[in-house]
Amino acid sequence: xxxxxxxxxxxxxxxxxxxxxxxxxxxxxxxxxxxxxxxxxxxxxxxxxxxxxxxxxxxxxxxxxxxxxxxxxxxxxxxxxxxxxxxxxxxxxxxxxxxxxxxxxxxxxxxxxxxxxxxxxxxxxxxxxxxxxxxxxxxxxxxxxxxxxxxxxxxxxxxxxxxxxxxxxxxxxxxxxxxxxxxxxxxxxxxxxxxxxxxxxxxxxxxxxxxxxxxxxxxxxxxxxxxxxxxxxxxxxxxxxxxxxxxxxxxxxxxxxxxxxxxxxxxxxxxxxxxxxxxxxxxxxxxxxxxxxxxxxxxxxxxxxxxxxxxxxxxxxxxxxxxxxxxxxxxxxxxxxxxxxxxxxxxxxxxxxxxxxxxxxx
Amino acid sequence: xxxxxxxxxxxxxxxxxxxxxxxxxxxxxxxxxxxxxxxxxxxxxxxxxxxxxxxxxxxxxxxxxxxxxxxxxxxxxxxxxxxxxxxxxxxxxxxxxxxxxxxxxxxxxxxxxxxxxxxxxxxxxxxxxxxxxxxxxxxxxxxxxxxxxxxxxxxxxxxxxxxxxxxxxxxxxxxxxxxxxxxxxxxxxxxxxxxxxxxxxxxxxxxxxxxxxxxxxxxxxxxxxxxxxxxxxxxxxxxxxxxxxxxxxxxxxxxxxxxxxxxxxxxxxxxxxxxxxxxxxxxxxxxxxxxxxxx
Numbered sequence: 001x002x003x004x005x006x007x008x009x010x011x012x013x014x015x016x017x018x019x020x021x022x023x024x025x026x027x028x029x030x031x032x033x034x035x036x037x038x039x040x041x042x043x044x045x046x047x048x049x050x051x052x053x054x055x056x057x058x059x060x061x062x063x064x065x066x067x068x069x070x071x072x073x074x075x076x077x078x079x080x081x082x083x084x085x086x087x088x089x090x091x092x093x094x095x096x097x098x099x100x101x102x103x104x105x106x107x108x109x110x111x112x113x114x115x116x117x118x119x120x121x122x123x124x125x126x127x128x129x130x131x132x133x134x135x136x137x138x139x140x141x142x143x144x145x146x147x148x149x150x151x152x153x154x155x156x157x158x159x160x161x162x163x164x165x166x167x168x169x170x171x172x173x174x175x176x177x178x179x180x181x182x183x184x185x186x187x188x189x190x191x192x193x194x195x196x197x198x199x200x201x202x203x204x205x206x207x208x209x210x211x212x213x214x215x216x217x218x219x220x221x222x223x224x225x226x227x228x229x230x231x232x233x234x235x236x237x238x239x240x241x242x243x244x245x246x247x248x249x250x251x252x253x254x255x256x257x258x259x260x261x262x263x264x265x266x267x268x269x270x271x272x273x274x275x276x277x278x279x280x281x282x283x284x285x286x287x288x289x290x291x292x293x294x295x296x297x298x299x300x301x302x303x304x305x306x307x308x309x310x311x312x313x314x315x316x317x318x319x320x321x322x323x324x325x326x327x328x329x330x331x332x333x334x335x336x337x338x339x340x341x342x343x344x345x346x347x348x349x350x351x352x353x354x355x356x357x358x359x360x361x362x
Numbered sequence: 363x364x365x366x367x368x369x370x371x372x373x374x375x376x377x378x379x380x381x382x383x384x385x386x387x388x389x390x391x392x393x394x395x396x397x398x399x400x401x402x403x404x405x406x407x408x409x410x411x412x413x414x415x416x417x418x419x420x421x422x423x424x425x426x427x428x429x430x431x432x433x434x435x436x437x438x439x440x441x442x443x444x445x446x447x448x449x450x451x452x453x454x455x456x457x458x459x460x461x462x463x464x465x466x467x468x469x470x471x472x473x474x475x476x477x478x479x480x481x482x483x484x485x486x487x488x489x490x491x492x493x494x495x496x497x498x499x500x501x502x503x504x505x506x507x508x509x510x511x512x513x514x515x516x517x518x519x520x521x522x523x524x525x526x527x528x529x530x531x532x533x534x535x536x537x538x539x540x541x542x543x544x545x546x547x548x549x550x551x552x553x554x555x556x557x558x559x560x561x562x563x564x565x566x567x568x569x570x571x572x573x574x575x576x577x578x579x580x581x582x583x584x585x586x587x588x589x590x591x592x593x594x595x596x597x598x599x600x601x602x603x604x605x606x607x608x609x610x611x612x613x614x615x616x617x618x619x620x621x622x623x624x625x626x627x628x629x630x631x632x633x634x635x636x637x638x639x640x641x642x643x644x645x646x647x648x649x650x651x652x653x654x655x656x657x
Contacts (some may be wrong), residue, residue: 031422032502064462071458078452079469082504082527086472089484089497179380188373194381206588206636207612207629211398211405211622235383263373270605292422295479296591301617315479316595327487334480349468352475353535358514 017057025050052077078132085116086338093331094138098144141330152321154336156307157314163309164226165292168233169285175235177281181269185255195244202237214301229310233292239284246280247273283351290352293341309339342344373647399626406620417627427628429603430611431635436518437607437641438586441525446578448526449533450571454563456534457541467538471531482595486511486525514604517597521605529585534576540574569654576647578642587636606632608632 029045055076058067076092132188147154182188183195190274222228254276263271300311309317318333345352399417405411421427452470456463473481488495489510499505510520544567550560590609593599599606599614612632616625 039504040502041504050627062593068460071455071460072462075466078455079466082470082473082530084525085484085495088488092487108454175379175383179377182373182376186369186373186376188370191373194377197389198384201384203584203640206584206633207609208395208626208633209388209391209628211626212394212617213387215394215405216386216391223495227445232387235380235387237384241378265369265376269376290475294475296478296594312477312479315483317479319483319595321477330483331487334477335482337480341475341477342472345470349471352471353467 007023010060010064010066011067012173014057014060014069017053018318019057019059021050021055021057023050025054055135087339089331089338090335092327093142093329093335094140095142095328096139097142097326097329116251121238139328143336146318146329146332146336149318152314153307154314154333157309157311160226160229160308161293161311164229165289167226167230168292169288171230171234172236172239173281173285176239176284177243177274177277178269179235179240180247181265181273183240183244184247185252185273186265197238198237203242205315210297210301211298217302222302224303224308226308229299229308232298233288236288242284242287243280247276250276279351279354282348283354286348286351289344289348290341370417376388390514395626396630399630401623404620405616405622410623413521413623415626420626421628421631426603427608427611427631427636430606430608431631433604433606433607434587434589437525437589437605438583440518440522441529441586442579442582444522445526445529445582446533446575449530449578450537450575452530453534453537453541454567455598457538467535470534473528476528478591479595481524481528481590484536484593485520486596489520501647509514511597512601514601517601517605521589521592525577525586529582533582536574537571538579540571544570572647572650572654576643576650580643583639583643584636587632587639 025047028043028050031043032040032047052073056069056073058069059072059076060066063069063072179198180286217223217228217232220227221233250273255272258268258272294312295310296312297315299308299313300316303309303313306314306317315333315337319330322330382635399408400412400414401410402413402416456466456470477548489497491497491509492501492507493511496510501507508516510516548566548570549562552566557565588609589607593605593610594613597605599610608628609632612625612628615621615628
């Protein structure tokens with residue numbers, strides 16, 4: 001409350017925190033960075049705390065409030081913990097192939113030649129000659145190497161994933177929106193029991209169906225084809241549920257009026273309900289898109305030739321073919337798989353949050 | 363034909379594709395899986411033999427499967443409460459009325475949308491001895507390096523830790539939806555009664571979040587009991603079967619050992635366990651809600 005009386009209070013606090021934090025962090029850093037080999041545990045703690053206090057000071061100044069500043073500090077710290085592995089992943093992917101992971105202070109990539117004991121024996125410049133100064137040289141060519149891999153058709157994996165995902169999303173939206181329309185708008189015998197059957201299957205299908213579905217796909221002759229990857233996904237109880245929820249929210253007066261004018265049910269579905277439900281369709285589509293794109297289990301058992309694998313399975317093949325030791329290339333491949341997902345997520349994230357919330361209303 | 367008949371026929375026409383799919387890819391396979399579970403059957407060999415419930419008695423008397431059930435319980439018991447507690451705290455943090463909260467919500471969701479295989483590779487690296495992120499960080503504090511994924515006492519904790527990181531986003535959003543739905547008037551009334559923020563949390567927020575909490579609990583538990591990809595990618599059930607959870611165990615039984623009948627029986631045992639746990643949790647929720655409405 002006092003902060004409101006004096007508009008300068010948060011500035012004093014912010015500057016004080018900034019000052020205290022930077023002094024503590026600087027002093028601790030001097031000890032931690034010194035070559036003297038002593039027990040430096042307290043100094044590391046002090047360094048971390050100092051940095052957090054500096055952050056708090058900054059947030060206090062920017063958000064005009066010491067409590068708000070603390071909230072932001074905690075939020076940023078959590079975000080840092082969540083995002084740090086991704087940052088490390090990118091940094092390691094820029095190291096030369098086959099180099100062991102460098103110690104924490106040397107994560108920025110450089111060209112290092114390794115001796116038999118995995119210790120750096122000399123530092124090489126771009127021309128391959130030893131140099132005094134450490135040359136920072138991120139290896140972006142790792143990405144080209146993985147994308148144009150000699151034995152694994154990485155671009156084919158990408159095509160498979162994109163093709164299968166788009167087909168599943170399209171057909172699933174068609175099939176499930178039709179069903180959702182019937183569940184929301186039409187009265188027919190056995191409607192409610194059928195709907196509960198859909199809901200129940202969503203909860204408990206799990207690993208039970210994997211063997212019979214495999215046998216079915218094998219008997220249809222679909223193993224190792226796109227059919228096996230697409231057809232099992234063209235309907236989903238979750239999407240039916242989500243879309244029905246949305247259709248119920250649309251006022252029935254709208255389609256009653258159309259019905260009186262003699263419009264057919266299909267016309268009402270395609271001309272009134274669907275255009276009014278674009279956001280819900282986007283939500284269901286987004287969910288399906290990410291679910292299918294990152295599906296690992298189904299492509300793993302329904303396909304077996306390398307040409308039919310998707311990115312997810314391809315990535316696991318890539319990992320196994322490098323015996324789990326070539327970290328820079330492994331992380332390069334992981335970034336390549338992750339990047340499209342991240343970009344798509346940033347575009348689609350509001351639909352995502354809506355979908356999770358809609359799914360929770362039961 | 364009357365209007366009602368016409369509507370009924372149209373209704374079935376509209377649900378036909380989805381229902382056909384449900385029958386062919388969920389209901390009939392489920393029934394067929396039960397039939398398979400009654401046979402001694404190996405997928406790439408002929409001549410299945412009808413053995414009745416022998417697969418079930420074999421599964422339940424077999425130590426590896428019992429161990430797998432136990433490991434799944436352990437995984438669920440650790441990852442669900444810890445993950446939910448973390449998600450609730452984070453949801454409370456991002457529910458504050460401050461600018462830029464949408465950015466944090468987005469950031470916190472990112473681990474959940476990422477590719478499971480890439481995540482598993484990334485975390486294999488994070489858990490590496492000596493050079494992994496966690497050991498590098500702890501070594502600054504003078505803590506001895508640990509090979510998390512290859513030590514029986516650590517491997518499960520490593521998977522649980524990762525699941526908290528991956529599962530944070532969706533759980534946070536669910537809690538957030540619950541928090542937004544709490545009427546502001548309840549807090550105003552509590553403030554008039556002089557309740558501290560701490561007391562408001564225990565007496566208003568938590569009771570109002572009971573349905574959300576149980577929804578998150580039921581879905582998280584179902585997911586945790588079936589976990590597969592991280593185990594397949596990171597530990598292969600090891601070391602010494604200490605992470606051989608049921609989802610992975612059934613996979614190896616079906617697709618590595620090719621004991622198709624036995625694997626089906628085991629998957630039905632898992633299904634039964636999940637159904638029992640879910641019913642138990644829903645009962646718990648009802649008695650909780652009754653307790654609150656009584657007081």
